[in-house]
Amino acid sequence: MEGKSCGHLRRRDFLALPVAAAAVAAVPGIGAGAAAAAEPEWRNKQSGMTYRRLGRTGLMVSSMGMGGDDIRPDNNDFVNWAVDLGLNYFDTAPHYGMGASERGYADVVKRCGRDRVLQNTKVNVFPNRTMVYRRMFQSLEESEQNQIRNKVMEEIARRGLENPDYLGSYFSGQADGLRSAMIANALHEKYAAKFDRQKEIKAYIVNSVEGSLKALGTDHLDCLLMRGVETPFELRNTPEVLEAFESLRKQGKARFLGFSAHTDPAGILEAAIETGTYSMGMIAYHFLNAKWVDPVLEKAKKADFGVMAMKSSRVVQNPFNRRQLIPERARALDKLVPGKMTLFQKGFHWALQNPNLSGVVVGISDMAMAKEDIPLAMTAEAAAATAK
Secondary structure: OOOOOOOOOOHHHHHOOOOOHHHHHOOOOOOOOOOOOOOOEEOOOOOOEOEEEOHHHOEEEEOEEEOOOOOEOOEOHHHHHHHHHOOOEEEOOOOHHHHHHHHHHHHHHHHHOHHHOEEEEEEOHHHHHHHHHHHHHHOOOHHHHHHHHHHHHHHHHHHOOOOHHHHOOOOOOHHHHHHHHHHHHHHHHHHHHHOOHHHHHHHHHHHHHHHHHHHHOOOOEEEEEEOOOOOHHHHHOOHHHHHHHHHHHHOOOEEEEEEEEOOOHHHHHHHHHHHOOOOEEEEEOOOOOHHHHHHHHHHHHHOOOEEEEEOOOHHHEEOOEEEEEOHHHHHHHHHHOOOOOOHHHHHHHHHHOOOOOOEEEEOOOOHHHHHHHHHHHEOHHHHHHHHO
């Protein structure tokens, strides 16, 4: 089942991977806490990598996936290297690098083969919806604006959505994004007739996917994710998303529908499960928000809903300056996961211990980061080999 080499992995590279063998050996794989798929679909299966089932999609994903923020046509050699190790889950979006990320992945697919990767991308439909409603909001009388703002802030306080441990704060403006989305939801209830749902949602998704397919150099996506969901309301009240996806699915352009969410991951994941149409999602998940998210991850597992984690280590970084750590969070994670791993490895390792997750998506920028992080998803045998 092992495919051709992309030409970047040598045995001496594999044996030199810097990872704690005990930590890797503890990572649950397909046999740990995961129900076997009736008809599992494998891509790029390699003996040194661990894989898990992505819910009812049946896709067997490498337990570590790669993000796309820093992938470029001239910066993707480490992606080829990761494919040779057995990684198969690759995430991107058309706005990453203004399209350069998708083109960077296109080069990898061309070199390594489309049959070896699970290629996913996102659509910015919900941030776009919020932007359209924001313009509508600005046209209202000040008294009505204040009334809506007060209603939104009361709901945020009631549900604790801006609790620092739950919100996370992974980037500047995250709380503002949540508030804007909730204002859009409030406007929807009263002014939905003024919002062109066919144009702003359904047509927007189709056009975005067509552009992504061209940039990626492929005729289909394995998973199409609705990016930047801020509230459960958005998933529950946009049937046009499902209509657009169904059209793309029938054309063979998108196989499974998913979402990504930084904010309110527990609420949004629960809403996605309830729709019965979304099959997977990618949510912010880490040691600080686990008490909110873990119960819903259990529901997801029972519903056969695939969940990929993101931001598992990002939470220890200053949202305004990634080079700075938040000292109290760094100390807490270091205490929670003892050992010689780097702080970022500890965050990923912690998340990988949850058998209710299908995997952890990691943002990797260069070969050094790839060699540091990817071995965390390897089998015990591979870990033993690195320790020799």
